[in-house]
Amino acid sequence: MRHARQTQTYLDTDILVLGAGLAGLRAAIAAKHPAPGLRVTVVSPCQRPSGSSFANRNNALGVQAPAPDQAKDFVAExxxxxxxxxxxxxxxxALAQNAPACLDFLLSLGLAFRREPSGSLRFFPGCFSTTPRAVVFDGLAQAHAALVAQARALGVAFIHGHEALRLAQESPGARVSGAWLAPLRGGGLLGLRARCTVAALGGPAPLFARRICGPGGSGLAYGLLAEAGAQLVNTAYLQWFWVEAKSRAFVNPGELSWPPHLAQLALARLQHCPMAFGLPDAALDLELLSRQEPGGIVHAQHPARGTLALALAAHAGNGGALINTQGRTSLPGLYACGECASGMHGANRLGGAMVLSALVFGARAGQAAAETAAQTAPSPDQSLGPQPAISADxxxxxxxxxxxxxxxxxxGLPGTAYSxxxxxxxxxxxxxAExxxxxxxxRLLARSALAVQEAPETGALARASGGQRA
Ligand SMILES: Cc1cc2nc3c(=O)[nH]c(=O)nc-3n(C[C@H](O)[C@H](O)[C@H](O)COP(=O)(O)OP(=O)(O)OC[C@H]3O[C@@H](n4cnc5c(N)ncnc54)[C@H](O)[C@@H]3O)c2cc1C
Incomplete structure (x- = not known):
């Protein structure tokens, strides 16, 4: 592949946040609290609302909000x-413990929460749950504007029009000391040195031809983290939604016509939008997948709407860098939050728990990064390691x-047989990748795809499902 001629510019910051979704903006705001004098810089490809947080097609987000007396049940579930x-x-x-503070934070932004006629917050059961403990707000552009305004008021700096193409380090597994950024519209590389780096890069759904994630995602997160040597978990577990192939309108397989012996599974399947892993009702999704025609279309009968042409679309990931309670990854100097971090949920997650996780671990990662940065002497001569080569074509x-x-x-779909x-x-x-x-x-896209496709869990799943598809 032809490579662009690369010039470099170097910049310094104290805390570098990669990504400007809910997780990244929450991390940047939190990073300003312990040491307001530290420089916090957010990098993102777009200035406008983008990604699954601020440009998803529902224009609304649900958030798990367990009250303290619901914490135990929330964790068990x-x-x-x-x-x-x-x-x-x-x-x-940690999610349960910080949920009340997280709800207070969202309320302080003045977002448009759905409410009861009395004016109190309305609670909904999230997917995979029957307990109504999730709240919903509408208006994602408004949420984006409120978070950006708060970040700017605190002095957070933004670099738009760039994406991270390598975490800066002497060698894989070593301390992360910033990132190499490439402009999206031509120009030289930017080497951004930082005392601590927070990855808030979004998820893997952009790697798939059929996807319903928000626009503006890159799919590079797993590749960047894997290349740096961070420990990744749960990367095979994406949330998958069945949609009508043409309109991309959501269809729950539980609504379809099933023979009487599958009626109980269909009822259970109605309780969650994404396909489940390891739950009995996944049998219905795997049965649909086994009927895929070329192009991934499945024809299925709906009792009211006749024959529907369905396809499976990638929605969001549940995997990512394994973090600790402070949002630290396995690499020194690197934190992660949002859809590129994992360990707070596994194969399946409660509806509304990703937004909670993005906010809770965004806040924890930002704060911990700032506390660490405040105790770390700047090292302006530190090498950023080898710079990446950008394709010129x-x-x-x-x-x-x-x-x-x-x-x-x-x-890369669940249950894909070895062939x-x-x-x-x-x-x-x-x-x-090599x-x-x-x-x-x-190279990063290939590494991200391998992280999804070759995760040990995918093989286990294929075996469990009998490897229906060729
Ligand atoms: C239609 C839809 C509905 C959903 N509804 C819910 C819900 O109700 N409740 C819930 O909990 N979850 C929901 N989710 C999932 C949830 O919205 C996302 O998982 C969550 O918002 C992810 O936040 P994030 O900040 O990690 O990622 P994103 O919001 O995707 O942001 C990632 C950011 O990283 C930037 N970026 C990407 N690559 C690079 C790079 N190389 N360098 C620099 N920046 C980069 C992107 O441009 C973007 O700014 C939904 C998802 C979809 C698609």
Missing amino acids: ALRLAAPGLAEPQLAQ PAAHRLFLRGLRRGMQRF PARQAFAARLQAV DARAGQRE
């Missing part, structure tokens, strides 16, 4: 849903991305 993925009890407990990049997304849609074609696709990904002549975006 979250952990029960985690199998066959990994969830750490202390991380689920946007058309070649688009072609690569299209092929990767098609391949992931074919081979020579799947193995060949994985081998191609591996070759790109090819020093490939562009860095392509």
